[in-house]
Amino acid sequence: MTITAAADGSALGNPGPAGWAWYVNDDCWRAGGWPHGTNNMGELMAVLDLFRATAHLPGEDLHILCDSQYVINSVTKWMPGWKRKGWRKSDGKPVMNVELLKEIDQALAGRKYKFEWVRGHAGHDLNEAADDRARAAATAYQQGVAVRQGPGFGAAPGEAAASAAQAASQAAPQAAPSGRQEPFGEPTLFDEPDLFSELDEDPTPAPGTDASPEAIVEALERELLRPETRSDIGRTGVLLHPDFTEIGSSGRIWTRDAVMMSLEENPDGPAEVEILGADRLGDQIVLLTYRTTARSGTALRSSLWVHDGAQWRLRFHQGTPEA
Template identity: 45%
Template sequence: MTIIAAADGSALGNPGPAGWAWYIDDARWRCGGWKRGTNNQGELTAVLDLLRQTAHTDEPLHVLCDSQYVINSITKWMAGWKRKGWKKADGKPVLNVEVMKALDAAIQGRNVTFEWVKGHAGHEMNEKADELANSAAKAHAAKKLPDAGPGFPGATAVGAGEDPAAPPTAGKDNPKGTTTTTPPTEPAPADEPDLFSLDGLASGSSSSSGPGSEPASKSHTSANAGTGSGSPASGSATDSDVFAQVVALERSLLDDAVRLDRKQLTRLLDVRWRQVDASGRTWTRREVSEAGRSHTGVELEVVETRRLSDDVVLLLWRASGPDGVSSLRSSIWQRTGTEWKQVYQQGTREA
């Protein structure tokens, strides 16, 4: 009988406190996470842990996933990356290469298929995996460890360590995949593609033995991150951490893959969100999601960060486009619980 499981990842800030999870039923599920990681690292690790937890079975495995990035990485691009020495078509190193190598090893000889499902669309198993991954990320944000779950019966190997970019190996000398003392490394930069439930992509299944192709090189948003002054306590470590998180969130909104992803926008933009652009037009969250405007090549330069209250931050920044036109943007971010969401933005074109 085929094992059907949903896998998902979550990151509060992307990068930020991160979680991963897979779910089969209430008796078979697992989750985990890290203090700092990305959505993609969570998605990849969820699949890796699922593969390792079910490695002792002979049953086929069918993975439900709302990440096109994960599915394509495993079924289409991985073979080509291996042939090129784990390099992309543009010669740059593959992101999250250690996790990719671990996935490649874990899937060898297995009967594994993948199916894309639309995120946040009421799919019961996907919603459960998303809930577990998000809870794990929130636990790490609160400096707590999440309930790891029961796992898969008879499992002998797991796949998540302290470092999301380099999960521990699992083998005869390390059957449980225990973590070494290697310190965590900095996660992938914010321009990492995040291809989740993109509208217009058809749901379907793909096997784990796809061609070794990959997409053409894509230019991503570059940014000059920094923090400004403005509040009496702006030099404190607490404010610096908050400002860095808000800047990272703002930068992620310039990634076209994120802006075209309703799942990501729901997490980053408040339901009351409004934007007044440089032309004077007012946008809602739904309108900006449906418009699909590209921000490729836009650079972010922080002008000032100011804490308006304990849970509200004003970010003033300059957006410079590839056409040479620049504008000043004022973004207001509000924290609810452990999550920051943008509630308002206004742009003014510079002369």
């Protein structure tokens, strides 16, 4: 049998009063939080507490519904490499939220589980229920009132826990190897940026006080293509517009959050850049087109930069392999 539960986090201000929750049904859920935390911390804590709450049912498969690509990738893809490097990323910087990740790593040992990405705020019943409870916990910390913690899953095996497990169960798919993630297929889209809390939103410096918008945008694009910039999640967060999207050369649609995490893990940029054009489409919009040359071949690229009133930010990018 399989226990299916949604796990979610919330932070008011991000960082700010934060909450987390997992939800199976109205009789089986739990929530908590902190006076100050981030959305990512809440997402991770919800998953950790779910593993802990079901530790007395090691024979049950755990099916975790999660709207955070950051959490899914951290637990199922990146954590083994981080552990080998002493919990450091490919650029040598410490992994964020490392203590929570270490505890999750211990909690999932010997467990059979898999993650499924679900779109947040899209009417998914379990996800909405977990989100409501996580946000309520964050609000309680903001207002200084008691948090509704929920009934939980039962501290030890017994009739209550067995009843909750039965209510949560469904026909089990083929089990994953013990302690390993069973792949669902990589999602290509997800809703909410998870990493805003990690960013330093400093104004973008212009190449010169009298530089034209076209020159500023070209300089920023070249900066974004440098490996040292791509591996710096704080800087990429400044350069990418909150609503940034990209259509990659494979046809995949990338969100801002997915691009930032991908660049941080794989920061290598193109070897050569040839600017083809820089066209001002309005007072606050510049379209930049260029060709990149790398070992994998050449690609034609277009970037749409917009000025948000304080700085230039990349709003859209598309790359197409050159024939």
